[in-house]
Amino acid sequence: MQLVVGRVGRAHGIKGEVTVEVRTDEPELRLGPGAVLATDPASAGPLTIESGRVHSGRLLLRFEGVRDRNAAEALRNTLLIAEIDPDERPDEPDEYYDHQLIDLDVVLADGTEIGRITEISHLPSQDLFIVERPDGGEVMIPFVEEIVTDIDLGEQKAVIDPPPGLIDDRAARDEVADGHRVSSRDRDEESGAGA
Template sequence: MTNEKNSGAEPIVLGALHGAYGLKGWVRVQPFQGTSALLGSKHWQHVLPDGEVRPVELEKAKLHGAGIVAKFQGIDTPEDAAALRGAVALYRKDFPEAEENEYYWVDLIGCDVVNKEGQSIGQVKGMIDNGVHDILNVKRADGKEVLIPFVEDYLAEVNVEAKKIVVDWDPSWD
C-alpha cells in the first residue's frame, strides 16, 4: 500500500499492472501488500501513469503465484491487456472489513507509538514488508527513524480508531 496517510478522498494504490496474461484479455497485477483488499472488492480503479484515475469494471480476479490475474470489462484481447499501464487502486471505503488482529497499512500510518510505560517512541511514517513479517517505520521526535517488527512479541495493543499502537519496546533501542 501507499506509505502516505490517506483521507479516503484519493484512491489508495495497491498494485502495479504488469501486462497481459493468456489470450482472453486478463492482466497481471503485482500487489504491493497482500491480496485481501483487491480480491475482496469489485470497485477497482485504474491509475494511469499520468495520475488520472478511471473506474474499471472488474469481471473476475484470482490469485496466480505471488500475484493476481484480473479480467476487466471491455478488455478482451492480449493486446488490450498489454496496453494497460499504471496501477490499480481502491478507495478506502471499498476495502473489505479486516479480520480480527489484521490491519491495513494505510490505517497504521500516522498512528502514535508508545511503549507499555507510556513513553513516546514516535509516529508511524510507513510500513515495510521484509518477506517474513511487516515492520513499523517509526519517526521519532528527534527526526531519526526506528524500525519495530510488527509481530505479536512486540505488540501490546493496536487501536486504529484512537490512532495508537502500544509496543513492548525501549525508546533507546534503534
C-alpha cells in the same frame, strides 16, 4: 478513502488478461469479479474486474472491455485503487489495514514517546512499522505481539515493549567505560575468550 490494491503487470496471452502485482492482504475481496477500481493514471479507468485466476503463483485478471493483448499491454504499470470505508476493519480482531496504522503515535507503556508510524513494510517473515523519531531519525519495529503490545485506534497510538537495543542503543551505552566505548572484541580479550 482510497487504497492502492494492485499494479498491472504485463499482458498474459492474447485475450486481454494481465498479471497483477497484489498490494492488499485481501485480494479475494478487493480484486474479485465485479469489483470496480479507480486507476492511476485516471485515464485508464475505472476498470471493472470481469474474471480472475491464479496461474503459476501469479494473479491474472481480465477487465471488462479489454479483449486483446494490445489493450492489456496499454494498462501496464497502472495502479489499481479501491474505495474503502475508513472505519472498515478486517475480520480478525487483531488485524489492521495499513491506513489505520499510518500516523499512529508509538509510545512505551510508561507513555515515553518513540515516534510516529510513517510506513508499513510487508516482508515475507513479518511486517515492520517504519517509525519516524522526533529527531528525524527512523527506527524499524517488528509488528509482532511480543513487541507491539497494544494498538489503540481511538487514542491513535501503538504501545510497544521493545527488547534492549531496538529503539536506542541502551546496551552499547551501558558499555561506555572510562570515556571510551568498549567493543565486543575488547570484552572477549578481557575475559580471555579471544585467546
